[in-house]
Amino acid sequence: MEAFVSTEDEPDEVVDAELVPGDSHLPVIRHQTPLVPDADPDAWLPPEAAQDVADGIAQATRDAYELHFTQFAKWCAMEGRRHLPAAGDSVTAYVSHLTRTPREKTGKPYSPSTLDSVIAAIRTVHRDRKLPVPETKGARQVVTGYRERLALAKDAASRPNKASPAKRDVLRRAVRTLDRTTLAGRRDAALMLLGHACATRGGELVHLDIESLTPDDEGRGFTARLYRRKLKKWQDVGVFYDEDEELCPVRATYDLIDALELEGHTTGPLFLRMDRWGYLAPPMQREGKTIGDPTGRMTAEAASDIVERAMARAGQPGRWRSHSLRRGFVNSAREAGVDIVDIGRHGGWADGSKALIGYIEEADAFSDSNPLAQINEAERRKRGAHDQH
Template identity: 60%
Template sequence: MSDELEVVDAELVDDDHLPALRNQAQTPAVPEPEDDPDAWLSDQAKEDVQAGIPEQTAAAYKGDMDRFAAWCATVGRRPMPAAPQTVTEYMSYLKRTPRARTGRPYGPATMDRIIASIRSSHRAAGHQPPDTMGARKVVIGYREQLSLAQDPAAQPKKATPADRTVLRIALAELDRTTLSGKRDAALMLLGHALASRGSELVPLNWPGSFKEQPDGGFKVSVYRKKRKLWQTVDVPLDPEPELCAVRAVRALVAALAENDHHQGGLFLRMDRWGYLAPPMRRHGKPIGDTEGRMTTEAASEIVQRSIERTGLPGRWRSHSSRRGFVKSARQAGVDIVQIGRHGGWDDKSKALIGYVDEEDAAGDNNPLAQIGRKATARDQDDD
């Protein structure tokens, strides 16, 4: 035991008041959820909660809950409000059950998301989320089991960074004289320059999101979806014209104007021949973006197709441009704080720290490499 005494602020109470205090301590200050007449949400409040969940996340949550409810129906359990044991059983089931599409069970990262989906869906419906300690222990044990077996499923799937070197190779394979080539080049280069997610690129408008600067560059207004805030990012002219996001955007804007598109969405759908795609209809009714704006999934497909064409190995997605910006910046010796603020990361972002750690481990910033350089320089000075 420690020899130090713990000092606690306290108030002296007369003995006459002790019975009342004992009774008060035995009475819960807040009713249990199932007994609380206020533990409900109006339809409007439920909609407001739903509005605070990103669209892609909401879609994933809905799919997770639909599959959870279907499993509950087969085993005779209640999906909502779910008992803690039900969620634990479901995680155990997922760990052992191969999926038809892949022939493998879900990975630990997906199971973590499913647990979050169940808890979030309970909150949105006005229910107390179930205790998921048992379910998380199943996932922790599963992750360790896969890690010891050196199974790739133990590691989260990450997009491969598309830095300037990768972009230079990919753009050399792209026909930038065509409308689709101009669009694809602008998409990849602007994604790298803004360190943006695909979901932050596709909503950009011309000229609304862009402000011309005296130095020839742009100030671009980007909505950082994860942080739910707007950010103005400076994008200057690049000394290498083929890697210049500003020039690529201007080339795309000029090509769109030749196709009678002068304002609105910048990154638009195109048909297989590289022409602006007509509005999509289903049963006679328009679907998709009315301006023909592409989806986030389409932006990822463009990055994937453009880089895979070069034969470079990796997992290429629209997020590759965001990660590639980090790699390019670290190679140029840029401080992590500057990188984070340019790319809209929170100052304490664990994701950014993870990206930087990966780049530093493989580059000149590797601690052992720095030790070796300093030791060599010291030996040369001694000579």
């Protein structure tokens, strides 16, 4: 990854040193074997191939890894350690340092999952540079002990930072805060309802185009063609008209498309950014440079902002992100008695997905599948039979 800190073309570090008396008993080595063998002349990639490799990693992951490794390199410079290739003990010492250092922006401890990501970033950079990957067993043991200390201290950093699930009743309260006579209100309603119906990740949702939707021949709804980013494949998701018009993703989406057509937008991104005055796809600049998708397509972060604002207006406590729609779909489907296999295939989870199983376990906490619920039901039946006698 070209964005990572490089040691190429950098001057040699100057370190303090002192002369010490020589030892005449030490042997003189006249012919030393090189520590690093000659490089394979074919072990290189042209720039376009290197970019193709980088494109195979999600942008969010690349950004996180770049940040993690840059910070590691800075720490190594301050400590007088080598960052490329890094020694295993350097990685261990750095991770240990992070467990005792609050995050600069929040002042809160690093989460164990973030430290796992730091270790992965360091290993990835070494692999990408074809350097020996440092031993990270010690660093991982540091994370294991750190996770347990946080858990025993009941620190919030020990718990996964999950988005709250936007179930149907919660979703209803959120969309009721929207003015669906406005373009912004129609966009926000369609985004939340369609995201819930398709169980999308934020990046999948904002990637939808108007052309991604194909009306059903029998008038039952439409098919949304989604690119499932984790599975790296396309999926056609059937979206039905909802019995509850207020929560209907099909009606909400068609309302948005009609409003966009009046603005002259008939192809391209379904979900567009707007400014405070309701203008579509306004140009954005930062420090004199144009930023943002030139087509006006919203970002996944902007989609999360929409969900968060709607939930705040509805007075819903919790951590609300665009991923809340995906998690809420699982809860809603389980409450309706949908099988886990059907939920997984509709939402683009791989068979046996640990993430989906975790969502199901949460959704089933107070369902009839809970062993305690079944024990209670068996006890009620026994008491009923006893009373009859």
